[in-house]
Amino acid sequence: MKTWLIAAFFLAGIFLDGIIFPGFFGFRESFLTIIFLVVMLLYHKADFQGLIIGAIFAGLVEFYWGLKMGTLMLPLLASAGIFFLLNIFFNIKSGVLTALSGAVMFVIFWEASTLITKIL
Secondary structure: OOHHHHHHHHHHHHHHHHHHHHHHOOOOOOHHHHHHHHHHHHHOOOOHHHHHHHHHHHHHHHHHHOOOOOOOHHHHHHHHHHHHHHHHHOOOOOHHHHHHHHHHHHHHHHHHHHHHHHHO
């Protein structure tokens, strides 16, 4: 997938996450963004380029929502580090292991963002 298409999906996700989903479904405002960042990292298969793009997107979301710096970037780096470690020890190429590692990344990202929000 091209980088510009990922950016377009990201902007659409930010719109849905900031306006549509909290109003209609009562989701927390970073729910879709966290899912998008985790799926993007899984798509790039533990690639450094995916991590850089994810950090840029997390920084843009922090700036857009007025969050303190590090509220989403630090959990992204923590969950990506766990994914990189899982990828070293296990051969994550099948769909089941990818889905399982994505669920682990999502839980780590969600809990770390909640913890960092309380700390900052």
